Amino acid sequence: MTSGPHIPQERRLVTAIPGPKSQEMLVRRSEAASTSLGMAIPVFVAKAGGGVIIDIDGNSIIDMAAGIATVNVGNSADRVVKNVMEQVQAFTHTCFTVAPYSGYVEVCEALNRLTPGSFKKKSVLVNSGAEAVENAVKIARAFTKRPAVVVFEHAYHGRTNLTMAMTAKNIPYKEGFGPFAPEIYRMPMAYPFRWVGDQENIAQEALEMVTHKIEKEIGAHNVAAIVIEPIQGEGGFVVPPIGFLPGLAAYAKAHGILFCADEVQTGFGRTGDFFAVNQENVEPDIMIIAKGIAGGLPLAAVTGRADVMDSAVPSGVGGTFGGNPVACAAALGTIATIEEEGLVAKAKAMGEIISKALESMKSKYAIVGDVRGRGAMQALEFVIPGTMEPNTQAMVDIVKYCQQKGVLLLTAGTYSNVIRLLPPLVMPDHLLIEALEILDEGIAASNAG
Numbered sequence: 002m003t004s005g006p007h008i009p010q011e012r013r014l015v016t017a018i019p020g021p022k023s024q025e026m027l028v029r030r031s032e033a034a035s036t037s038l039g040m041a042i043p044v045f046v047a048k049a050g051g052g053v054i055i056d057i058d059g060n061s062i063i064d065m066a067a068g069i070a071t072v073n074v075g076n077s078a079d080r081v082v083k084n085v086m087e088q089v090q091a092f093t094h095t096c097f098t099v100a101p102y103s104g105y106v107e108v109c110e111a112l113n114r115l116t117p118g119s120f121k122k123k124s125v126l127v128n129s130g131a132e133a134v135e136n137a138v139k140i141a142r143a144f145t146k147r148p149a150v151v152v153f154e155h156a157y158h159g160r161t162n163l164t165m166a167m168t169a170k171n172i173p174y175k176e177g178f179g180p181f182a183p184e185i186y187r188m189p190m191a192y193p194f195r196w197v198g199d200q201e202n203i204a205q206e207a208l209e210m211v212t213h214k215i216e217k218e219i220g221a222h223n224v225a226a227i228v229i230e231p232i233q234g235e236g237g238f239v240v241p242p243i244g245f246l247p248g249l250a251a252y253a254k255a256h257g258i259l260f261c262a263d264e265v266q267t268g269f270g271r272t273g274d275f276f277a278v279n280q281e282n283v284e285p286d287i288m289i290i291a292k293g294i295a296g297g298l299p300l301a302a303v304t305g306r307a308d309v310m311d312s313a314v315p316s317g318v319g320g321t322f323g324g325n326p327v328a329c330a331a332a333l334g335t336i337a338t339i340e341e342e343g344l345v346a347k348a349k350a351m352g353e354i355i356s357k358a359l360e361s362m363k364s365k366y367a368i369v370g371d372v373r374g375r376g377a378m379q380a381l382e383f384v385i386p387g388t389m390e391p392n393t394q395a396m397v398d399i400v401k402y403c404q405q406k407g408v409l410l411l412t413a414g415t416y417s418n419v420i421r422l423l424p425p426l427v428m429p430d431h432l433l434i435e436a437l438e439i440l441d442e443g444i445a446a447s448n449a450g
């Protein structure tokens with residue numbers, strides 16, 4: 002079975018963006034839905050699959066967002082659709098903590114197998130990335146009997162009260178929403194492009210700063226968990242240098258701190274490894290998983306060492322909808338799709354096409370300060386030429402240019418100056434190449450100023 006997309010894999014514009022039907026819906030949207038909700042592209046979706054989104058005016062747009070890395074297997078992937086249809090017809094929900102069903106257990110078994118570490122693992126399923134982060138912290142505190150949680154500059158962990166405290170960026174995520182949860186401690190991030198110290202020694206310098214701060218400002222014996230995204234997502238696809246993650250994991254281990262990888266955005270093949278921590282053979286005590294797990298259906302998980310995962314009191318974790326059977330069926334279809342279609346290797350191959358194109362853009366255009374990322378998770382950081390100063394205007398102009406040409410791009414970054422690429426892993430090469438060519442044109446136009 003191949004999950005060949007059922008809609009033509011082409012970029013095709015039949016109206017301006019947005020077209021008249023989308024414009025009508027935009028009016029209704031602004032009347033009916035909160036204006037506090039963001040919107041990356043002002044078109045309404047009719048269908049999506051493979052590497053394209055078709056809007057209600059009939060425009061076929063290259064999808065470089067994949068629903069923020071949720072549809073790594075593409076929209077409406079065959080195995081996901083089939084599993085979901087069968088499950089919906091059988092039963093839609095009983096609540097796993099009321100009357101259990103096998104799909105939940107099968108997803109746990111798959112996650113325990115797929116996550117790094119040969120030790121015995123167990124899982125809990127929840128509804129969203131933020132809820133998974135919250136549960137990881139609850140479990141880490143229950144296990145260690147310690148209060149403090151260490152997080153990093155540029156981190157993004159979600160929008161609930163605890164996860165807002167863990168997220169770094171104020172506007173838009175935190176502004177007006179405090180007070181925030183206590184016992185969250187933010188550490189310097191090894192951010193190579195903006196590192197002010199020795200460029201040859203970033204991992205070591207950053208590790209020294211972090212461990213010094215933990216010891217002097219918190220006390221290692223008070224720390225339950227170090228929570229980190231192996232490649233930061235909303236923060237701008239910041240990739241720490243080799244050695245930083247293993248160094249943190251080793252420090253955590255030496256001090257009885259649980260090392261928790263927030264792989265919500267990096268997981269499920271995205272970076273060219275099944276999980277981003279695989280790159281350096283890091284084995285977290287707890288893995289936090291969401292976005293790409295269920296082909297776009299709401300599902301998230303905490304997977305970790307069995308002794309850790311069993312440490313909360315019975316019924317201490319759970320929730321009404323967590324691990325809904327339809328979402329579990331979708332997850333099993335997603336995992337089968339990734340494994341049977343070799344999508345992890347596909348992400349790596351896409352990464353080679355993307356890196357080559359981005360390096361060329363960096364060499365041609367002075368506004369491109371940095372390009373970085375791995376596999377199908379890469380980004381460009383824009384600066385005022387000849388400086389390190391963030392160039393937000395360039396980012397805005399380029400995204401707009403690409404939208405007008407039928408390419409959907411997402412932004413990111415603490416300084417709002419990053420364009421990030423998150424194409425579905427099933428995108429055909431010709432669309433990826435076409436999207437990168439349009440991005441190049443958009444940068445050229447902005448660079449010329």
Ligand SMILES: *Cc1c(COP(=O)(O)O)cnc(C)c1O
Nearest residue numbers: 129130131157158159234265266
């Ligand atoms: C998106 C994201 C979250 C939050 O996930 P939600 O499903 O939106 O709650 C947490 N951590 C990371 C790294 C993310 O990218």
